[in-house]
Amino acid sequence: MSAAIVADRLGKRYGTQRALHDCTLEVPAGSVTALVGPNGAGKTTLLHLIVGLTEPTDGSISVLGASPRAQPTRVLPRIGFVAQDHPLERRFRVGEMLTLGRKLNPRWDDALALEWLHARGIALERRVGELSGGQQAQVALALAIAKRPEVLILDEPAAALDPLARREFLQALMEAVVERELTVLMSSHLLADLERVCDRLVVLASGGVQLNGPLDEIVASHRLLVGPPGDDAAVARVHQVVQTRHTSRQTTLLVRANGHVYDAHWQIEDVALEEIVLAYLQHPEQEVVA
Ligand SMILES: Nc1ncnc2c1ncn2[C@@H]1O[C@H](COP(=O)(O)OP(=O)(O)OP(=O)(O)O)[C@@H](O)[C@H]1O
Structure with a gap:
């Protein structure tokens, strides 16, 4: 096109x-x-x-x-x-x-x-x-x-x-x-x-572009990972972690997944567009996704 x-x-x-x-x-x-x-x-x-x-x-x-x-x-x-x-x-x-x-x-x-x-x-x-x-x-x-x-x-x-x-x-x-x-x-x-x-x-x-692409691809490529509190470095080695939230009970990661997420440590959920956009807006240091 x-x-x-x-x-x-x-x-x-x-x-x-x-x-x-x-x-x-x-x-x-x-x-x-x-x-x-x-x-x-x-x-x-x-x-x-x-x-x-x-x-x-x-x-x-x-x-x-x-x-x-x-x-x-x-x-x-x-x-x-x-x-x-x-x-x-x-x-x-x-x-x-x-x-x-x-x-x-x-x-x-x-x-x-x-x-x-x-x-x-x-x-x-x-x-x-x-x-x-x-x-x-x-x-x-x-x-x-x-x-x-x-x-x-x-x-x-x-x-x-x-x-x-x-x-x-x-x-x-x-x-x-x-x-x-x-x-x-x-x-x-x-x-x-x-x-x-x-x-x-x-x-x-x-003042800069943070996210750019087809809506369905943006939604399909992002996942919410919910797991026990602790080390999320292994995820960050494979996927782009857009946002991390810790509580005393759990860690929640919003990631732009690089392919499927296979990791029994994490419960993997779909994430709504609004949540994806808000995560990027809260973290303007995230690289451009095109
Ligand atoms: N004519 C102008 N002179 C000086 N600064 C300006 C001028 N026009 C825009 N700006 C500044 O440039 C930045 C971007 O403004 P712009 O109006 O493009 O933002 P926006 O994303 O459309 O905002 P909004 O959602 O509030 O409409 C702002 O910091 C604004 O103050």
């Missing part, structure tokens, strides 16, 4: 503040990739570098084979972007937002935008500022999708939505992905949502 987005040792500094560093990753074409990380990890910075809103201070970023800053006309018409809090022009009517989209985007699909909004009961006469958060998110997604992008970038698109609106938003997103063979990169703190819609995961921590 070819890569739609390639970051090579990508970095961004604001004065002495390092927002992103040494970020190397590929987002395969046609994948739906989740981008997670704690507040301040550099997620928005990475997404802004991808859509050309900011320029790298180190390394390079290529989207659909071109640089978003150096070759914007080759890249930007082919990217849809839903920014954090989807900042729309609040005084505009929905129909006026579509007119703007039509004027600004050469590949604009008016029928698609109209159909999308109609299906969600959002009238063109409504002022954007009067819409609910969920409806505003749907308008932002309609505007991004009507560009007929090949790559769709979403920065915490559903963060402010209630669970029902979030579900509807993600459902709409998945419809668009299936119908249009989009490549999607979406940041969020809502792991359960991401697990439902994404097939790949990138974890950013302290």
Whole structure:
């Protein structure tokens, strides 16, 4: 599968503040990739570098084979972007937002935008500022999708939505992905949502990539080992120990297993994605897993 987005040792500094560093990753074409990380990890910075809103201070970023800053006309018409809090022009009517989209985007699909909004009961006469958060998110997604992008970038698109609106938003997103063979990169703190819609995961921590790969492989390769307190060095010689927890009664290891774990000392359990991600976030010194 070819890569739609390639970051090579990508970095961004604001004065002495390092927002992103040494970020190397590929987002395969046609994948739906989740981008997670704690507040301040550099997620928005990475997404802004991808859509050309900011320029790298180190390394390079290529989207659909071109640089978003150096070759914007080759890249930007082919990217849809839903920014954090989807900042729309609040005084505009929905129909006026579509007119703007039509004027600004050469590949604009008016029928698609109209159909999308109609299906969600959002009238063109409504002022954007009067819409609910969920409806505003749907308008932002309609505007991004009507560009007929090949790559769709979403920065915490559903963060402010209630669970029902979030579900509807993600459902709409998945419809668009299936119908249009989009490549999607979406940041969020809502792991359960991401697990439902994404097939790949990138974890950013302290401005660098910590975990990157297909979701099912990440889940399949990690195991929880529970055993009597004591020496866990033998496990560490074979497997990558991501997290160790000791109590007086037992030791619990979260490991990235190098093949099967054969060791009668340990009770071996599957581990949920959320627990894996939290373990990496608590141990940012762990090496990149790709
Ligand atoms: N314009 C800026 N000027 C100075 N520092 C910035 C700027 N933008 C971001 N930063 C810093 O870069 C780091 C990464 O910020 P970024 O917004 O990319 O993180 P994030 O992972 O998106 O966080 P959140 O989950 O809170 O949205 C933070 O320490 C932030 O303070």
